Amino acid sequence: MNWKKIAAVFMACGLMTGAASAQQPAAESYQNMLQQGKFQLEYTYEGESGLTRITTDKGMRLVDKQPDGKDWNLEAFAAGDKIYQFYYEDKKQCAKSLPLNLLGSSSLSPDERWDKKQQALSLPDELSVLSWQDKWTSHPGSLSAPAFTGSSQRNVDGADYDCDQYLCDIRNQAGGVSGQLAYNFLYHEGKLMKVQKYLLHQGQEQLLATLLVVKLDGTVPEDAFASLDNIPLYRADLGDINDLLDVPVQEGTLGGSINAH
Amino acid sequence: MRIKKWIAAAALGALALCLPFDTASAGKLDAYRNMLVAHNYTISYENITPPERIHNRDVVDMTYSFGRIPTPQNYAQKSYSGMIVAQGEKRYVEVNYGGESRISLRQADKTFSFKGIAKKDKVEYKGMNGGKEVTALKFHPENELLYGESFGTSEVSRLLGAMLPASSIPAGLPVYQYVGAGNLGNGLSYEDYRASSSAGLEAIRYYFDGTKLVRIASASYDRDEKGNLVGHKCILKIKDFSAVPDASKLALPENLKVVDHSQQDKGKKKHGFGF
Numbered sequence: 001m002n003w004k005k006i007a008a009v010f011m012a013c014g015l016m017t018g019a020a021s022a023q024q025p026a027a028e029s030y031q032n033m034l035q036q037g038k039f040q041l042e043y044t045y046e047g048e049s050g051l052t053r054i055t056t057d058k059g060m061r062l063v064d065k066q067p068d069g070k071d072w073n074l075e076a077f078a079a080g081d082k083i084y085q086f087y088y089e090d091k092k093q094c095a096k097s098l099p100l101n102l103l104g105s106s107s108l109s110p111d112e113r114w115d116k117k118q119q120a121l122s123l124p125d126e127l128s129v130l131s132w133q134d135k136w137t138s139h140p141g142s143l144s145a146p147a148f149t150g151s152s153q154r155n156v157d158g159a160d161y162d163c164d165q166y167l168c169d170i171r172n173q174a175g176g177v178s179g180q181l182a183y184n185f186l187y188h189e190g191k192l193m194k195v196q197k198y199l200l201h202q203g204q205e206q207l208l209a210t211l212l213v214v215k216l217d218g219t220v221p222e223d224a225f226a227s228l229d230n231i232p233l234y235r236a237d238l239g240d241i242n243d244l245l246d247v248p249v250q251e252g253t254l255g256g257s258i259n260a261h
Numbered sequence: 262m263r264i265k266k267w268i269a270a271a272a273l274g275a276l277a278l279c280l281p282f283d284t285a286s287a288g289k290l291d292a293y294r295n296m297l298v299a300h301n302y303t304i305s306y307e308n309i310t311p312p313e314r315i316h317n318r319d320v321v322d323m324t325y326s327f328g329r330i331p332t333p334q335n336y337a338q339k340s341y342s343g344m345i346v347a348q349g350e351k352r353y354v355e356v357n358y359g360g361e362s363r364i365s366l367r368q369a370d371k372t373f374s375f376k377g378i379a380k381k382d383k384v385e386y387k388g389m390n391g392g393k394e395v396t397a398l399k400f401h402p403e404n405e406l407l408y409g410e411s412f413g414t415s416e417v418s419r420l421l422g423a424m425l426p427a428s429s430i431p432a433g434l435p436v437y438q439y440v441g442a443g444n445l446g447n448g449l450s451y452e453d454y455r456a457s458s459s460a461g462l463e464a465i466r467y468y469f470d471g472t473k474l475v476r477i478a479s480a481s482y483d484r485d486e487k488g489n490l491v492g493h494k495c496i497l498k499i500k501d502f503s504a505v506p507d508a509s510k511l512a513l514p515e516n517l518k519v520v521d522h523s524q525q526d527k528g529k530k531k532h533g534f535g536f
Binding site for chain 1: 427434
């Protein structure tokens with residue numbers, strides 16, 4: 001019989017669980033935080049200026065950006081079954097909303113770029129490794145779910161880190177693997193500092209990006225959604241007569257009722 | 262006797278059914294497929310079916326995809342022509358809307374985007390901001406592996422990309438399968454490919470004059486958000502498809518000045534992978 005095969009499978013399982021348990025203790029708490037939907041994240045990339053902040057709590061997600069180190073600009077917001085984007089009209093902050101089931105509809109105005117706003121709500125690619133099923137994050141069909149491959153000690157730019165590595169396969173239609181994305185999660189004293197993303201392809205490795213985690217914790221400040229205050233809210237442009245006449249339909253104001261949650 | 266005839270007919274029928282599948286590997290399209298795989302070719306085409314109007318403001322390309330060249334506002338419903346030249350790691354992709362063209366040039370690990378503007382009998386090249394500066398950006402090989410190769414617009418990328426072997430197409434994209442071939446007389450013949458899934462259906466017919474690829478036509482159906490079937494068609498007239506790369510296109514036009522942003526992340530120290 002195939003006892004050898006069965007034994008081999010059991011051994012492989014044992015190896016895998018053994019390896020999985022070697023993940024940094026902090027990794028699990030970060031995973032829980034991201035998956036349970038209550039966190040505030042601030043990040044940037046090496047070689048880039050400006051910060052992006054993602055605040056998620058009570059089923060809502062707010063993304064804002066700080067391009068210059070001073071002001072936070074609203075980028076996108078999602079709550080309930082709607083997605084929101086922001087713009088200025090006569091120097092006044094305004095918002096537009098779209099029901100989620102209309103995302104991807106052919107009647108949306110291309111000027112409003114709802115696809116971009118949907119993407120803006122997603123976790124940075126590197127962190128989505130810890131929360132692969134994130135509601136707002138999508139992955140190309142060619143990319144397989146990440147697998148933890150091992151831990152090590154690493155010195156990066158003169159500092160010592162504990163490193164967890166995850167691998168995602170890039171698959172092709174023939175069923176083969178045409179390359180791999182590797183993510184090195186760098187922890188310092190149990191705190192996630194950086195994530196390096198590499199492409200492994202044709203026997204070569206190439207550093208694609210380094211995510212710098214400025215802040216990531218599971219407490220959301222009381223006033224995290226306070227910037228959504230009394231903003232006139234209009235309906236998304238759906239190519240109907242109101243759009244032809246250039247008279248957007250006001251739906252109410254964004255702020256009061258949402259902050260009251 | 263009669264039974265023998267029936268067996269013979271059945272055998273012949275079975276053979277006829279199998280034949281198209283056999284020729285799949287020895288079809289006329291294979292020569293062109295091999296050129297694409299070898300990254301060594303010049304393709305020149307004309308899309309004679311401009312995309313249909315779907316919104317009173319549909320002045321930009323609705324479909325967002327990595328590496329594709331978006332259609333400029335003024336040209337959303339116009340037919341266009343284009344050119345793709347590849348030689349190893351060099352690649353020139355042009356989409357021409359008559360008076361103006363959008364060009365993307367890759368040279369090893371750098372990419373440049375610029376415009377070509379037709380002036381009488383010559384073309385003047387300008388940066389995307391209208392000046393003489395063109396920005397060098399880092400080439401991201403992962404996008405091609407994740408989302409598929411770009412041949413210009415989304416439509417052209419789909420129709421030419423469908424020719425690639427399965428090992429060069431990322432999983433998750435439509436799977437095009439050979440369904441048959443035939444003769445149309447006057448030396449014309451065709452090969453048919455089809456992809457279908459719950460999301461929709463597309464049939465592509467590659468037309469040949471002798472062994473020369475002269476036209477690619479596709480009909481596709483998908484469902485809109487209300488569940489209605491929506492049909493699209495696209496016809497590409499192939500003006501040139503040869504294994505001789507047009508080297509003149511693979512160099513940056515002389516009048517353009519390069520601003521290099523591709524080195525930005527070179528300062529990062531590289532670290533080994535293995536554990």
